[in-house]
Amino acid sequence: MSEPRLFVIGASHNQAPLEVRERLALVSEEGIRADLAAVPGLREFAVLNTCNRVEFYGVGDDGGAEASVQAAYCARQRLSAGEFERFRFRLSGRDAVLHLLEVASGLDSQLLGENEIFGQVKEAYAAAQSCGSTGAVLNRVFQKSFQAAKHVRTHTGISSGRVSVANVAVDLACNIFGSLANSRVLVLGTGEIGGGTAKAFRSRGAADLAVAGRRIERVAEVASGLGAETMHFDERDSRLADYDIVVCSTSAPGFVLSTHAIAAAMRRRPARPLLLIDLALPRDVESSAADLQNVFLYNLDDLAKIAEQNRSAREAEIDRCRAMLAQRADGLWRRVQHHLLAARPRAGAPRRGPDAAGQAASP
Amino acid sequence: MLADLSDRQWLWGAAGLYVAGVLLGTVSLLRGGRPSGAAIYGAILAGYVLQFIGLGLRGHSTGGCPLGNRFEIFQFTAWSAITLYLVVGVTFRSSVFGAFTSCLGAALTLLSLSIPPWDAIRRTHIFGGNPWIELHAALAMFSYGVFGLLALASGLFLLRHYSLKSKNLGGLFFFLPSIMDLDHIEVRLLGAGVAILTAALAFGWVYWSRDTATVGYLKLAATVAVWVAYAAAFGLRIDGRLLAKRFAWTCLALFVAALLSLEAVEGSRHPGAAQASERVSQ
Numbered sequence: 001m002s003e004p005r006l007f008v009i010g011a012s013h014n015q016a017p018l019e020v021r022e023r024l025a026l027v028s029e030e031g032i033r034a035d036l037a038a039v040p041g042l043r044e045f046a047v048l049n050t051c052n053r054v055e056f057y058g059v060g061d062d063g064g065a066e067a068s069v070q071a072a073y074c075a076r077q078r079l080s081a082g083e084f085e086r087f088r089f090r091l092s093g094r095d096a097v098l099h100l101l102e103v104a105s106g107l108d109s110q111l112l113g114e115n116e117i118f119g120q121v122k123e124a125y126a127a128a129q130s131c132g133s134t135g136a137v138l139n140r141v142f143q144k145s146f147q148a149a150k151h152v153r154t155h156t157g158i159s160s161g162r163v164s165v166a167n168v169a170v171d172l173a174c175n176i177f178g179s180l181a182n183s184r185v186l187v188l189g190t191g192e193i194g195g196g197t198a199k200a201f202r203s204r205g206a207a208d209l210a211v212a213g214r215r216i217e218r219v220a221e222v223a224s225g226l227g228a229e230t231m232h233f234d235e236r237d238s239r240l241a242d243y244d245i246v247v248c249s250t251s252a253p254g255f256v257l258s259t260h261a262i263a264a265a266m267r268r269r270p271a272r273p274l275l276l277i278d279l280a281l282p283r284d285v286e287s288s289a290a291d292l293q294n295v296f297l298y299n300l301d302d303l304a305k306i307a308e309q310n311r312s313a314r315e316a317e318i319d320r321c322r323a324m325l326a327q328r329a330d331g332l333w334r335r336v337q338h339h340l341l342a343a344r345p346r347a348g349a350p351r352r353g354p355d356a357a358g359q360a361a362s363p
Numbered sequence: 364m365l366a367d368l369s370d371r372q373w374l375w376g377a378a379g380l381y382v383a384g385v386l387l388g389t390v391s392l393l394r395g396g397r398p399s400g401a402a403i404y405g406a407i408l409a410g411y412v413l414q415f416i417g418l419g420l421r422g423h424s425t426g427g428c429p430l431g432n433r434f435e436i437f438q439f440t441a442w443s444a445i446t447l448y449l450v451v452g453v454t455f456r457s458s459v460f461g462a463f464t465s466c467l468g469a470a471l472t473l474l475s476l477s478i479p480p481w482d483a484i485r486r487t488h489i490f491g492g493n494p495w496i497e498l499h500a501a502l503a504m505f506s507y508g509v510f511g512l513l514a515l516a517s518g519l520f521l522l523r524h525y526s527l528k529s530k531n532l533g534g535l536f537f538f539l540p541s542i543m544d545l546d547h548i549e550v551r552l553l554g555a556g557v558a559i560l561t562a563a564l565a566f567g568w569v570y571w572s573r574d575t576a577t578v579g580y581l582k583l584a585a586t587v588a589v590w591v592a593y594a595a596a597f598g599l600r601i602d603g604r605l606l607a608k609r610f611a612w613t614c615l616a617l618f619v620a621a622l623l624s625l626e627a628v629e630g631s632r633h634p635g636a637a638q639a640s641e642r643v644s645q
Binding site: 154155160161171172174175176177178270271272273290293294296298302305306309310313 | 391399523526527528530532533537539540541542543544546603606607608
């Protein structure tokens with residue numbers, strides 16, 4: 001009899017545009033897990049379902065298991081096989097191993113090197129483990145993929161630097177203040193970009209936010225969405241010294257923060273730096289403020305340039321990461337083959353289901 | 364076989380390990396990755412142990428704390444800086460700080476080892492069996508180690524400041540600690556250094572007041588000047604009048620001045636004190 005086969009079948013942003021991915025995404029994974037548990041010859045499986053990919057990792061007795069996985073998925077999503085096959089990819093053996101390593105490392109992500117996918121792969125594995133659908137092969141492959149992802153992220157620049165303007169701004173603040181827990185953030189203006197940046201600050205630990213703008217109702221609305229205080233716009237100069245980070249995104253035709261006002265604020269807080277993030281066009285902050293001691297002024301172009309540099313730096317690391325992962329995939333595949341050979345069904349022996357394989361797992 | 368190694372051979376070993384720490388950090392940075400904090404800390408720790416053995420052997424042969432010539436002073440200063448880093452360095456949570464500390468250790472130890480005339484004359488029993496004056500000297504040199512680490516933190520502060528002002532945040536700059544963290548480290552190190560040097564001077568004062576002829580005025584003036592300068596810098600920083608870049612530059616300049624002041628200390632050694640000198644063929 002043929003030996004069991006490791007495979008991955010699915011679709012991702014590489015093949016499917018957004019409108020297709022919307023149809024491919026699983027609303028819940030519970031149902032498909034139950035379907036897959038009933039597929040004959042499927043010894044192990046795990047489901048990775050994110051906004052950018054749906055992937056099924058499996059160990060099956062023969063090629064028929066893959067076809068059955070596809071059929072179960074298409075039936076659940078009410079897709080025709082032809083429709084799915086236009087966008088799907090299939091990999092097996094060493095290529096499937098390498099694919100998982102690249103996915104976990106963020107190398108296959110739309111936002112190259114992003115960290116979120118690592119957590120999503122871990123969650124997918126934990127869910128598969130908890131329902132007993134992993135065995136010796138998937139346990140080893142997933143666990144080694146986590147090690148490989150950590151190694152690549154630590155030893156290359158694939159995850160270094162942020163690639164969105166809001167996150168670059170938050171990183172800048174971290175470069176100045178370290179932890180943001182004790183930093184006070186003032187948002188001047190109620191535009192979308194300012195609000196998005198303020199949200200990024202909030203999500204990275206900034207506890208004390210205030211919003212100021214000319215339209216009181218809009219200020220209250222934005223502040224409520226951020227869990228921030230409101231401040232009257234005319235108080236911005238007199239209360240500037242109370243804040244460490246100021247995000248400006250007003251639509252005012254002239255400067256809303258003059259060098260004179262900033263210098264006056266700095267005289268009241270000389271030991272503490274002030275980060276000014278000017279996202280407005282035309283600019284809100286007088287550019288000569290950058291010359292003041294302990295004042296750091298960044299405008300939209302500066303942030304975009306840093307984001308672009310980070311993106312280029314990540315792209316420059318792709319080949320090195322691929323080489324590292326390919327080396328690991330080769331070694332891992334050699335070890336996995338032993339498991340697959342050992343799990344080859346003998347004539348007359350009962351088929352091992354996921355539960356049995358899970359008990360034989362060697363972490 | 365290890366027992367046959369001389370103190371200088373142990374110290375060469377220590378210097379090699381400090382260099383290894385620098386190389387570990389440099390290679391990681393050049394390859395675009397984060398330096399391994401554990402590996403660098405391990406190299407520094409191993410170097411520290413070898414230096415401890417080397418200085419211990421030297422101290423045993425000279426009959427006291429090994430501060431009898433410029434070579435020993437540089438070695439002791441490096442050892443003091445590394446001691447402090449090993450105790451408090453982990454709280455900085457910065458592998459780059461470790462790599463730079465390793466660099467400081469390597470620079471001071473290699474410099475002293477590579478200039479044989481600095482160790483040509485070994486003075487023994489320089490403290491004349493007086494434990495208080497030995498404590499004074501050891502504390503004073505330990506404070507120099509603290510000031511060395513302060514200079515290092517100040518250098519990192521200036522690098523971070525430059526990166527933020529020039530809007531260049533890639534490469535080495537990516538791994539530097541935040542500007543506020545570095546500022547806090549600087550203030551704490553300066554406070555600790557001033558406190559230790561004050562204690563050293565207090566012990567020295569007791570000794571000097573009993574026998575003013577034993578200490579040259581040049582040494583006294585240089586030591587007091589270093590103490591006054593560092594204490595003034597600390598006072599101005601606390602008062603908010605010496606900040607950010609100017610504070611960092613001051614700390615760097617003061618360390619250079621403090622090292623130069625050792626010339627005055629070295630040059631004013633009392634030849635008639637209870638000490639013996641031994642010329643060593645290198």
